[in-house]
Amino acid sequence: MNILFLGTSSGAGKTTVTALYCRHLSKKGVKTAPFKASNLSLNSFVTKEGHEIGMGQAFQAWASGTEPSGDMNPILLKPSGNGTIQLVVNGEAVDDISGCRPADRSLMMTEAYGAFDRLSERYEAVVCEGSGSPAELNLMDRDIANTGLMRERGVPAILVGDIERGGVFAALYGTWFLMPEDIRPLLKGFIINRFRGDPSILGEAIGRISELTGMRFVGIVPYMELKFPEEDSMSDTGGRLEGDTMIDAFLANLDSLIEAAGISGFDIGAIDDISSSRGHLYGPDYGIVGKQCVHRNGPLFRHE
Amino acid sequence: MDNITKKVAEEIEKGWIGPDKSCSYHPCHFEGQDCTFCFCPFYPCLDDDFGRNTVSKKGADIWECTFCLFIHRPEVGKFVMSEFRRLGITDPKDPAIRAVFENAKRRFHTKGRALMILGATSDAGKSITVAAICRILHNRGYLVAPFKSQNMSLNSKVTRKGHEIAMIQTIQSKAAGLKNPDQHMNPILLKPKGDMISQVMVEGESYGDYNVEDYYGKFVPGQGIDIVKRNVDFLKGRYDFVVMEGAGSPAEINIYDRDIANIGAAKIAGAPCILVVNVEWGGAFAYAVGTVKLMPEEDRGRIKGIILNNIRGDISKLSSGARELERILGIPVMGLIPHISMELPLEDSEALRGMKSRGNGSMTIAVIKLPRIANFTDLDPLYMEDTTVRFVTDAEELEDSDAIIIPGTKNTIDDLIWLKDKGLDRAIIGKRGKIPILGICGGYQMMGRRLEDPNGIEGSDPGSFEGLGLFDNITRWGEYKKKVVQDEGTLLHTGEPITGYEIHMGMSEVNEEPLFNIKRFSGDEKEGSVREGDMLFGTYLHGILEKPAFRRFFLSHVKGGKAVLSVSEPKDYDDLIEENIRKLSSEFESNMDVDRLIRIMEGEP
Numbered sequence: 001m002n003i004l005f006l007g008t009s010s011g012a013g014k015t016t017v018t019a020l021y022c023r024h025l026s027k028k029g030v031k032t033a034p035f036k037a038s039n040l041s042l043n044s045f046v047t048k049e050g051h052e053i054g055m056g057q058a059f060q061a062w063a064s065g066t067e068p069s070g071d072m073n074p075i076l077l078k079p080s081g082n083g084t085i086q087l088v089v090n091g092e093a094v095d096d097i098s099g100c101r102p103a104d105r106s107l108m109m110t111e112a113y114g115a116f117d118r119l120s121e122r123y124e125a126v127v128c129e130g131s132g133s134p135a136e137l138n139l140m141d142r143d144i145a146n147t148g149l150m151r152e153r154g155v156p157a158i159l160v161g162d163i164e165r166g167g168v169f170a171a172l173y174g175t176w177f178l179m180p181e182d183i184r185p186l187l188k189g190f191i192i193n194r195f196r197g198d199p200s201i202l203g204e205a206i207g208r209i210s211e212l213t214g215m216r217f218v219g220i221v222p223y224m225e226l227k228f229p230e231e232d233s234m235s236d237t238g239g240r241l242e243g244d245t246m247i248d249a250f251l252a253n254l255d256s257l258i259e260a261a262g263i264s265g266f267d268i269g270a271i272d273d274i275s276s277s278r279g280h281l282y283g284p285d286y287g288i289v290g291k292q293c294v295h296r297n298g299p300l301f302r303h304e
Numbered sequence: 305m306d307n308i309t310k311k312v313a314e315e316i317e318k319g320w321i322g323p324d325k326s327c328s329y330h331p332c333h334f335e336g337q338d339c340t341f342c343f344c345p346f347y348p349c350l351d352d353d354f355g356r357n358t359v360s361k362k363g364a365d366i367w368e369c370t371f372c373l374f375i376h377r378p379e380v381g382k383f384v385m386s387e388f389r390r391l392g393i394t395d396p397k398d399p400a401i402r403a404v405f406e407n408a409k410r411r412f413h414t415k416g417r418a419l420m421i422l423g424a425t426s427d428a429g430k431s432i433t434v435a436a437i438c439r440i441l442h443n444r445g446y447l448v449a450p451f452k453s454q455n456m457s458l459n460s461k462v463t464r465k466g467h468e469i470a471m472i473q474t475i476q477s478k479a480a481g482l483k484n485p486d487q488h489m490n491p492i493l494l495k496p497k498g499d500m501i502s503q504v505m506v507e508g509e510s511y512g513d514y515n516v517e518d519y520y521g522k523f524v525p526g527q528g529i530d531i532v533k534r535n536v537d538f539l540k541g542r543y544d545f546v547v548m549e550g551a552g553s554p555a556e557i558n559i560y561d562r563d564i565a566n567i568g569a570a571k572i573a574g575a576p577c578i579l580v581v582n583v584e585w586g587g588a589f590a591y592a593v594g595t596v597k598l599m600p601e602e603d604r605g606r607i608k609g610i611i612l613n614n615i616r617g618d619i620s621k622l623s624s625g626a627r628e629l630e631r632i633l634g635i636p637v638m639g640l641i642p643h644i645s646m647e648l649p650l651e652d653s654e655a656l657r658g659m660k661s662r663g664n665g666s667m668t669i670a671v672i673k674l675p676r677i678a679n680f681t682d683l684d685p686l687y688m689e690d691t692t693v694r695f696v697t698d699a700e701e702l703e704d705s706d707a708i709i710i711p712g713t714k715n716t717i718d719d720l721i722w723l724k725d726k727g728l729d730r731a732i733i734g735k736r737g738k739i740p741i742l743g744i745c746g747g748y749q750m751m752g753r754r755l756e757d758p759n760g761i762e763g764s765d766p767g768s769f770e771g772l773g774l775f776d777n778i779t780r781w782g783e784y785k786k787k788v789v790q791d792e793g794t795l796l797h798t799g800e801p802i803t804g805y806e807i808h809m810g811m812s813e814v815n816e817e818p819l820f821n822i823k824r825f826s827g828d829e830k831e832g833s834v835r836e837g838d839m840l841f842g843t844y845l846h847g848i849l850e851k852p853a854f855r856r857f858f859l860s861h862v863k864g865g866k867a868v869l870s871v872s873e874p875k876d877y878d879d880l881i882e883e884n885i886r887k888l889s890s891e892f893e894s895n896m897d898v899d900r901l902i903r904i905m906e907g908e909p
Contacts, residue, residue: 007586008587008590009585009587009591010585010586011585012587083617132586132587133586133587133588133589133590135587135589136586136587136588136589137589137624137625137628137629138621138624138628165425165585166425166426166552166553166556167423167424167425167426167552167553167555167591167594169556169557169558169594170553170555170590170593170594170595170598171425171587171590171591171594172594173593173597174587174589174590174591174594174595175587177590177593177594178589178593178632201516201559202558204557205556205557205558208557
């Protein structure tokens, strides 16, 4: 079973939701691995085999109850200043790329989807995270981690929209609208992230988005302040985390987020349905109930 | 009246003078104004397009035309004077003047046009786009006013007439070259009080407290629409262009039919709309498409252009996407605007949320981050100096600070109780005499000996509360009374000029050496408290750090502060804002199709 979490923008909450679902599956006893085909980040983690991957995938691996591995993030792009980017493929630095020296896209695709296939063989579930927005008109034809993965491997996807900035309905509808028609049916559901206040205010608008797109409403993730080391302090570790306490704290926080989301009506079972049954379009879902959410202060972690 | 007649006679004799840069008040209305008729020769014109009948404070019927700029339009001043010469008019009571007025009105008075700047999200860059367009149009000789029907902000500023409007509209009005922003430019201001309740200000004055439900359910469909209409009409009657700013996203389909800030306001004003999308976070094309497509079909046609804003790196990377977007929506992308780095406080909403510190200078200024902190743009001028501003909520964080500022608050009593609960009161008192401590407005009230609120006007519970006791002052909220006023004066220690504005309930009995001399029509007043030996400073004046006089006086008390300050020139915050507006407008001018924008404003289909 596979699922891909796409964001309507950077920082929409893909990384968090991916970790959340990894944790959910591993608690159900499903052998789970996270996957992000390509990642633009300075914060990397070195696996036991000595492979460099994005920090987010390392945390998602721990949320899955498994050891981080190079396949979980086969392509890592590390900005090294002056418009140059270090290209890390399968955990090893292979090249420096820049505007006048673009990467070999077909090689990257082969490597990325090869890693995905290996994970699919070894694990029962591969929980994928997209990169940036999947609807960048100027980049879509070169996409690897979003529409590319959907098209090449038929992975069903769920859109994560960030309500904090406003315009979340436009972002969800616009992203769906701009999806190429051949893969649009794979967009199965949507999530509204960082919500605070009384969810009943959203009622009709959510129904309208479902009606317009056929995407199923999975639920809202409440705005939460989670005690979790900030990005800076993570990089202080030089990319390698010693000891288990930070991971334990992270997992505890993830559990409290899952609980809070559940209280707000987040239907994690809907994701199970989507990830295990392909090609089925769901009707609208008005299932939001909920209580007042607490005023909180930051995303679980932010990574792009 | 006789006095005015005499002045007008002198003006007619003197002839056309254009802008009078020798006048100490110049420009009293707008940059480029004509000063030939400082006193209007048509007064009282009794024309409803220019003024209204009202009753003066003394009870007399008078013709009021404070906001009329007609006679100061360069083309009008010149025309009227040349007509007076041509017709040989020298007597201000000459009945032929009426015909000149009618003639001038026919030639030069047209109803202004409005333009609405919408954003796909909060922080899309609406505010800076409005500021840039105001300046670009002003530079082309138009009379321009900014407008935001409904603004939610805790950062307000006081107009010359004593009305409270959002800070950002005062900056936009400066961009438009206007000297005096007024209450019409932001007729509805929502000041969040917590617990989903906001104080609603209408035309600069407090109107009442509303929760979200009542605001959208009762206020908006009731008086809300009328308020927007009468104010935007007022501005259209006096300016060539009214550049309106939306609020949040216009495609929040859950409140679409109750919106008077975006498409709703544009409809009321008959304004074409431009949609601004922030590219920085990604997903800009989806946001643009979704925003337009989610609108009802009859409203989509209002969107006449799209601006992609805040592009880092090579702008041309986006041009293929922009063309594709034009094809999908049938709406032109009128501007690709690069990221512009600025020191303007232009993100007014809740930009402080989650912020721990700002700046990277040698002097660490601890600002107590009160839960109901208000007017925190007061702190912005500190970034012009070699400071790090640290927002503090715990006593330990004060330890290695070089100075403390207790800022303004929406509720002094409740925040004083919070301060005590956090143990910050003892921590601040422990710093007395060791590092400089400044209280502004609510923070100043807290520094006093007692705060008496017998009727529970300020706090949730009535009572008498012990202050920090740093000053021997007592603040009382005896009756529901609010002081809202602009201040101008001098710092008593140096005689240098200062400016500021007051917005507060509660009046203080001050038993300390004052800080400032404030000039008023009714005579001079003393304001503030200072104990220089103990490095204690307190004032009601917001914006007090903008002019260098007090900002530098305060920072010079920081250990080693004098040496730090000596390596840089004292700078006026106003000048910095002007520099930023220029930078902003020139970037927009080079990256946006301004001629097309003007054609759109003039009604191009």
